[in-house]
Amino acid sequence: MEEKGFPAFGTGCASLLSRHLTRRVWEELKDLETGSGYTAADLIRSGVEQQESSVGVYAGDAESYDLFSPLLTPVVREYHGNAGPHPAPDYSLAHLPELSVSAARKIISTRVRVGRNLAGFPLGPAISPGQRREVEERIKAALTRLPEHLQGTYHPLPEMDPALRDDLIERHLLFKNEDRFLLSAGLMRDWPEARGLFLSHDEAFSVWVNEEDQLRIISLQKGGDVTEVFKRLADGVAALSSHLDFLTHPRLGSLTSCPTNLGTAMRASVHMKLKGLAEDEEALHKTANALGLQVRGIHGEHSEGRGGIYDISNRMRLGVTEAAALGHLIDGIARLALLDDEAS
């Protein structure tokens, strides 16, 4: 792409970027730059280089969401079904629906994560190596102050034995070390510097440091005890919030580099065996989509389902509370389990 020319999108490109970046919007944005030097060309680089993107944009800092709003607001609205305002956090367990017996039987493991970034720093796509190190130091310090049941060890990525790294990735505890969407967004600059994994002693609580977001706070365990997983996540978020100042926006809630993660920044997912529905993957995606759910493969985003097992999660993260998004997932997977029973 010529730096300020209107980008070329192939005929097969269906990203939110390609659909919302009109010539008029580009003309309005192309010369703008945020205080951390993030330009409109930076904002769209991933979606221009990776035309199979479903979304295609990454923000460089909090200001990106306001300055580039003529593009980002329609993208956000289409993905989440709203563009805010975002409600106050709510991790209460009181009104969660009960997991259906049939869904519970099909669940192999349950994970809930939220993304967070630190106030006062650019997001990953625009951060400098020095700022990234400072972010890591602050997170490491906060991690030493977790309550006893969440305590564990920080493993810096540059020092990690490759065999251990592969094992952690295979067991879904560590991020993959290649992602062309993140690479194009500038999120893998200086890899693996200042990246790392905090893992609790029982491996049920973890924090990814300086990957797509500065923190991914994660609760994961075998089986379908959604309540226990959610409660652990809430404990971790509360503990870290008291030692770190997280980046938020008055309308958009928690700010993240990818606009699909705004608001709660929460993805609650189950690995679920859907033997009957696996017969027609396209129909499974359509059905899940209609229920407000997203289907991913067994190794997360951009991976394949295997042995009839899929990663099913809430799609919407903005304009809903954490408890409501989780309730939506619980209801949705009950419906999927029922349809799977009928199809088996």
Ligand code: ADP
């Ligand atoms: P993210 O959830 O952070 O957006 P991914 O979709 O890449 O990113 O998932 C990250 C990792 O978490 C992957 O290894 C994925 O398989 C794993 N994962 C997600 N949900 C579950 C689950 N319910 N059980 C086990 N692993 C999971």
Ligand code: CIR
């Ligand atoms: C894309 O545009 O496909 C990547 N940048 C990832 C977008 C977020 N993922 C998702 O909604 N599944």
